[in-house]
Amino acid sequence: MENQNDVKSDIKKYILEASLSDVKDVEDDALIFENGLLDSMGLLFLIEFLGETFNVEVNDDELNPKNFESINSIVSFVNNKLAVKV
Amino acid sequence: MKSEPRKPFSKDIIHIENIDQVCNDIIAKLKTDVAKKLQRRGGVIGISGGIDSSVCLALSAKAFGPKNVLAIMLPEQDSSDDSRELAEKLAKKFGVSTLIENITEALNGFGCYERRDEAILRVIPSFDKDKDKAKIEIKQNIAENIPAIFSITVIKPDGESISKLLPAKEYLQIVASTNFKQRSRMSMLYYHGERLHYAVIGTPNKHEVEQGFFVKHGDGGADVMPIGHLYKTQVYQLARHLGVPQEIIDRTPTTDTYTAEQSQEDFFYQMPFESMDLIWYGWENGYPAQEVGKVMDKTTKEIENIYKSFERKRKTTEYLRMRPIF
Numbered sequence: 389m390e391n392q393n394d395v396k397s398d399i400k401k402y403i404l405e406a407s408l409s410d411v412k413d414v415e416d417d418a419l420i421f422e423n424g425l426l427d428s429m430g431l432l433f434l435i436e437f438l439g440e441t442f443n444v445e446v447n448d449d450e451l452n453p454k455n456f457e458s459i460n461s462i463v464s465f466v467n468n469k470l471a472v473k474v
Numbered sequence: 475m476k477s478e479p480r481k482p483f484s485k486d487i488i489h490i491e492n493i494d495q496v497c498n499d500i501i502a503k504l505k506t507d508v509a510k511k512l513q514r515r516g517g518v519i520g521i522s523g524g525i526d527s528s529v530c531l532a533l534s535a536k537a538f539g540p541k542n543v544l545a546i547m548l549p550e551q552d553s554s555d556d557s558r559e560l561a562e563k564l565a566k567k568f569g570v571s572t573l574i575e576n577i578t579e580a581l582n583g584f585g586c587y588e589r590r591d592e593a594i595l596r597v598i599p600s601f602d603k604d605k606d607k608a609k610i611e612i613k614q615n616i617a618e619n620i621p622a623i624f625s626i627t628v629i630k631p632d633g634e635s636i637s638k639l640l641p642a643k644e645y646l647q648i649v650a651s652t653n654f655k656q657r658s659r660m661s662m663l664y665y666h667g668e669r670l671h672y673a674v675i676g677t678p679n680k681h682e683v684e685q686g687f688f689v690k691h692g693d694g695g696a697d698v699m700p701i702g703h704l705y706k707t708q709v710y711q712l713a714r715h716l717g718v719p720q721e722i723i724d725r726t727p728t729t730d731t732y733t734a735e736q737s738q739e740d741f742f743y744q745m746p747f748e749s750m751d752l753i754w755y756g757w758e759n760g761y762p763a764q765e766v767g768k769v770m771d772k773t774t775k776e777i778e779n780i781y782k783s784f785e786r787k788r789k790t791t792e793y794l795r796m797r798p799i800f
Contacts, residue, residue: 452620
């Protein structure tokens with residue numbers, strides 16, 4: 389299982405690569421949709437990435453700002469899902 | 475010069491006061507646009523029994539004269555049966571000739587149904603294409619600040635419903651395959667338009683145009699869009715004024731695209747038209763969220779999030795409204 393730092397760095401790297409804006413870095417608590425880093429297709433591709441990289445499936449009721457609004461919230465969502473699996 | 479003070483936000487703010495004048499202006503413009511700018515001698519229009527195409531047909535009949543309008547019904551195997559009945563009643567009311575062009579075989583040729591069902595099966599393996607009904611919808615609350623993501627819902631013959639979030643690949647395949655429907659309709663409308671030297675009358679309203687709820691080169695492919703600047707509640711006002719049959723006015727707007735019944739609200743807009751029109755007006759005209767929230771019985775935060783959702787929808791669908799870049 390990946391450790392928490394790996395999860396964060398993988399997610400951050402993905403978001404920077406997938407971002408619509410020409411950004412070099414993003415704060416861990418920056419609001420990624422509000423700042424225009426990702427749009428709705430970006431969110432969909434992010435969910436695909438989480439499935440392929442961490443084997444984490446996202447359900448309808450988990451799609452909320454608490455789980456997805458920033459890198460920190462995505463990391464904690466993924467870690468919680470991975471903890472349940474263990 | 476002293477500018478007029480801005481009207482306070484209210485539920486009547488988009489109500490058309492001088493409806494007769496507004497209808498006459500649209501009719502006069504439509505006539506000039508088609509005859510002078512497009513240099514065509516009439517209009518061809520796809521009718522579905524829905525409110526938007528009905529109003530466009532009524533306006534066209536008044537602009538060009540009923541004998542210079544051809545109304546075409548373009549059903550396919552997933553279309554609802556009452557659409558045809560209503561469309562026929564409408565055309566009769568305005569004295570317009572009709573034609574039925576069933577596009578099911580064209581869609582089979584494109585592999586529309588096969589490609590769509592293949593993607594649904596990958597998400598819900600128990601999907602039976604011959605017995606079950608399916609639709610895609612947004613289940614999130616628009617007032618939550620997160621982009622909208624589609625889910626697929628399969629409804630079994632006994633009413634059991636299975637719903638799953640659509641993965642990117644399957645979502646894109648389902649949308650791309652069902653878009654064959656609107657694009658096939660557009661091809662058929664242009665066939666008749668060219669055959670008769672008529673313009674193709676597009677039926678999208680303001681929300682469809684600005685929020686991108688149309689298919690590029692599909693229902694977005696037309697020569698003129700007479701109600702493209704009108705809010706949905708204003709389209710209803712026009713419908714009542716022009717005498718569109720009451721059954722059409724009373725009908726819930728559907729997409730008529732998927733096999734399961736699906737309102738446009740569930741599919742795309744995430745809120746009733748009456749609220750959406752007003753909040754969109756507030757957003758577009760710079761009314762503070764607090765002022766709009768008081769009238770709409772919503773918190774300032776909710777309105778702010780809805781404003782953000784509008785902004786996202788307009789931005790992410792910009793591609794649909796763009797002309798080819800060269």
